Each structure stands twice: as structure tokens, then as C-alpha cells.
Amino acid sequence: MKGKTAIITGGGSGFGQETAIKLAQQGVNICVVDISDENGLKTVELCEKEGAQAIFVKADVSNLDQVKNYVAKTIEAFGKIDLFFNNAGISGSGVRTLECSEDEFEAIVNVNLKGAFYGLKYVVNEMLKTGGGSVVNTASLGGVVGMPTLGVYSATKHAIVGLTKTIAGEYGRDNIRINAIAPGTNETPMVKAFPADAIAAMADAVPMGRLGQPHEVADVVVFLLSEQASYIHGAVISIDGGSAAL
Ligand SMILES: NC(=O)c1ccc[n+]([C@@H]2O[C@H](COP(=O)([O-])OP(=O)(O)OC[C@H]3O[C@@H](n4cnc5c(N)ncnc54)[C@H](O)[C@@H]3O)[C@@H](O)[C@H]2O)c1
DSSP: OTTOEEEEETTTSHHHHHHHHHHHHTTOEEEEEESOHHHHHHHHHHHHHTTOOEEEEEOOTTOHHHHHHHHHHHHHHHSOOOEEEEOOOOOOOOOOGGGSOHHHHHHHIIIIIIHHHHHHHHHHHHHHHHTOEEEEEEOOGGGTSOOTTOHHHHHHHHHHHHHHHHHHHHHGGGTEEEEEEEEOOBOOHHHHTSOHHHHHHHHHTSTTSSOBOHHHHHHHHHHHHSGGGTTOOSOEEEESTTGGGO
16 A cells, blocks of 8 residues: 555544544555544644655535545645545434425535535546546445434435445446445444433444444455455445344
């Protein structure tokens, strides 16, 4: 992986940050894309601590100009893009799905679907110029099964699965591998803030009896991005303690 260049959207927290650090440990140049300066700059600092070169580009992934800008800034800094973790996403307020407001519907679709599509469109275009690359899109357990009270989120994540499979069919011969991950509920800062009994109930619903840890997701992402996964293409990999199996 040494000398390769990765873009990680939503790189300022959670799965994105964990993945950035693990890639930095392997000598990958990192472009952290995030809407939050604080989060993005923190990840850059953590990558630099690992001895990697890293830049932060502030962007809202649902804004086309800002997507074009993070692609351009990465090329300017590192000359190419080899790896893309297309990961930024938001969930929802947890109301019954048809009670979701129009504004919330639009916000979720804009970030999770439009943002992921724009990223793919402009990053893959750069990969075509340099002879290939590897992409991991972040779907969700909610992208392979329904998710009560998070129906719009679930719909956008099903869309990510559709995009992944379709684009894999279209770009495999261009030496661009495209896969998706479908993580179950993880102990991210957001989940950790829930009441203890709610966390216990969520963990109890998982066949393995516990929630995931972000590093368990990041390990799979790094593997999928690497040459070790050289014949994995168009796959949707569940990382959910068995939840999708039920
Ligand atoms: N945490 C879970 O349990 C879980 C489970 C399944 C799927 N996911 C998915 O994994 C991805 C990452 O989740 P996480 O838990 O690491 O999230 P997180 O909230 O810890 O981090 C997300 C990062 O994305 C950034 N971000 C939000 N909106 C953005 C935008 N419009 N443009 C650019 N950056 C933006 C945030 O500032 C934040 O730094 C998301 O797509 C999420 O839907 C999470």
C-alpha cells in the first residue's frame, strides 16, 4: 500500500477516521474529506503521527463543486487517486418512516446517495486516467434489510448496494474494483451516548450478543482496498455480528 493515495469521505470520525489511521500506518497518503474542520484536522494529525502525508479538504459531499474540489486538491497534493473510501453518511431522527419530514428526507438522500454518487463519478474518472483503483462504499445493515424508524436511511443504503453492484459490472475491465460494506450497529460516540439499557437491548438483538467496534469495520475496509482482495468485486460484505443472517 506504501505510496498509494486514498480519499476518505467522512474521514473525521468513526469508520472513516479508523480507516485513515490504519492506511496511514501502511504508508498511504491520505486526503481526509469532512464537513467538520475540527474532525477532519484531528484525523490529519493522527495520520501524520503515523508518519504518513495527509491533507484535509473541507467539503459537504452533497455539493458538486465541493466534490470536484476535493478531487482536484488530492491530485494537486499527491498526483493520483488509488483508493477511495466513499463513506460519509447521516442517519435520521428515528420517527416512523412515513412521518419523516420532507426536509429530513432531502437531507438524508442528498448526503447518502447524491454525495456517494458524485464521489464515485469524479473519483472513478481520475482512476480511469491512471489505470485503476479500488473503491469501498459504505452501505449498512439497513442496506440489506429493512430498518424500522430509519426507512429513508435504509432506502439510501439499499441504493448504495445497487450502485455498487451496477458500477462493478461497468468498470471491472478498467481495473477498478468496487465493493460495499454493510456494517451493523457499532459502538461509535453517538451510540455510546445512548442510555445503558438501550445499548444492552441493541447488543442483545445481535446474534453475537454485542455491538461492533469501529476498528473491526476499518480492518475489512483496508483489506477490501488492498491487493489481498484482488478478486473481490461487486461484493457487499456484512460486518454485523450475524444480524443480516436473521
Ligand atoms: N455507526 C454505525 O453503527 C453505522 C452502521 C452502519 C453504517 N454506518 C455508516 O457508516 C458511515 C460512517 O458512519 P460513522 O458511524 O463512522 O459516522 P460518524 O458520525 O462517526 O462520522 C461521520 C463523519 O462524516 C462527516 N459528515 C457528515 N455529513 C457530511 C457531509 N455532508 N459531507 C462530508 N462529511 C460529512 C461528519 O462530520 C463525521 O466526521 C455512514 O455512511 C453511516 O451511515 C454507520
